[in-house]
Amino acid sequence: MKNEISIRIGNSIPEVSSALNESMIWLGQFEVSAKAQYFVRLAIEELATNWIKYGCQETREHLMTFDLRHTPDRLILKVKDNGAPFNPLNAPISSTDLPLEERDLGGLGILLLRKMADQMSYEHRDGMNILTLEKVSQ
Amino acid sequence: MSQLDIKIRSKPHSEQFREVIMTLSGSLDATTIPKFEREIATVVSTKPHRILLETADVSHIHGQAFEILNNAHMEQRRHDGDFLIANKHEVVETIRLEAGEHDGVQIVKLSGRLDIRGVASVESRFLEFFETANPQVLVDFSTADSLSSLGIRMLLQGIKNAAARGGRTLILNPTPPISAALETAGMGHFIARGTEAEIAAGFPINKK
Numbered sequence: 001m002k003n004e005i006s007i008r009i010g011n012s013i014p015e016v017s018s019a020l021n022e023s024m025i026w027l028g029q030f031e032v033s034a035k036a037q038y039f040v041r042l043a044i045e046e047l048a049t050n051w052i053k054y055g056c057q058e059t060r061e062h063l064m065t066f067d068l069r070h071t072p073d074r075l076i077l078k079v080k081d082n083g084a085p086f087n088p089l090n091a092p093i094s095s096t097d098l099p100l101e102e103r104d105l106g107g108l109g110i111l112l113l114r115k116m117a118d119q120m121s122y123e124h125r126d127g128m129n130i131l132t133l134e135k136v137s138q
Numbered sequence: 139m140s141q142l143d144i145k146i147r148s149k150p151h152s153e154q155f156r157e158v159i160m161t162l163s164g165s166l167d168a169t170t171i172p173k174f175e176r177e178i179a180t181v182v183s184t185k186p187h188r189i190l191l192e193t194a195d196v197s198h199i200h201g202q203a204f205e206i207l208n209n210a211h212m213e214q215r216r217h218d219g220d221f222l223i224a225n226k227h228e229v230v231e232t233i234r235l236e237a238g239e240h241d242g243v244q245i246v247k248l249s250g251r252l253d254i255r256g257v258a259s260v261e262s263r264f265l266e267f268f269e270t271a272n273p274q275v276l277v278d279f280s281t282a283d284s285l286s287s288l289g290i291r292m293l294l295q296g297i298k299n300a301a302a303r304g305g306r307t308l309i310l311n312p313t314p315p316i317s318a319a320l321e322t323a324g325m326g327h328f329i330a331r332g333t334e335a336e337i338a339a340g341f342p343i344n345k346k
Contacts, residue, residue: 025207
């Protein structure tokens with residue numbers, strides 16, 4: 001079994017779908033909980049769409065890489081991109097306590113990841129955003 | 139009536155390397171999945187060195203197909219074979235929306251993945267249910283297996299639209315990960331547990 005996989009995408013939505021499919025096929029070989037599977041899908045989609053929307057404003061080529069690793073008890077996802085510096089750990093999140101009509105759910109994807117990840121760390125190095133997320137696999 | 143055409147070509151590159159190319163066109167849904175499962179199992183049983191699945195002309199892939207793909211992938215690995223999917227950028231992974239009605243309550247069942255592709259394919263149809271006069275909508279999430287922030291925003295938009303028209307919305311039986319996501323989004327109080335009939339009969343009183 002291959003315990004690691006690296007998936008690279010450019011800044012286009014079809015490539016996000018492709019990365020989701022590829023990650024699920026890889027993940028299918030392990031016994032991981034529905035929560036852990038859901039987390040991986042969520043992380044790829046939220047981080048990639050956020051990056052395409054906000055991180056790719058310049059004309060140069062943009063790439064995002066998802067390095068997924070399965071250990072006996074964890075799934076580790078390292079996400080690297082060369083977009084605008086963005087630290088999801090301190091990004092502003094709109095309140096989820098507002099009355100229904102005032103809610104816009106800005107930053108919801110990042111909030112979901114912060115709540116669901118068992119560990120999350122960020123660094124900006126050599127012009128790259130590097131985000132590491134960990135989720136207990138059972 | 140949905141259709142799926144499967145063309146199978148065998149490419150004996152050499153005696154040491156045999157590749158089978160399966161080209162799919164049409165829809166991979168509940169109707170056509172049994173046929174696909176039979177065909178791919180037959181191909182896998184011949185233990186080719188590589189299976190190349192071409193999916194550029196597939197318009198719809200039901201979640202169940204991914205399980206079959208996973209199994210084929212693992213089976214190939216057991217004898218050191220490869221399993222590749224070509225043109226997968228073009229694959230549209232959709233979600234199914236089924237609508238019904240019970241005691242004046244609209245029941246909208248979403249099955250599959252409410253992610254970036256799923257939302258794009260059902261959003262306009264989904265939101266129509268919340269735009270009637272006094273809409274009472276029960277969104278059945280019991281067979282939805284993924285929900286991203288885009289899906290949550292779509293749900294919230296429906297709930298807001300219904301509320302603005304004096305209506306109510308409840309979300310029925312989401313799976314634990316989806317419940318957790320809804321709770322995080324501050325939407326846990328829209329979750330209801332029970333059968334469609336029970337919840338619809340007590341609508342909107344019988345909520346969590």
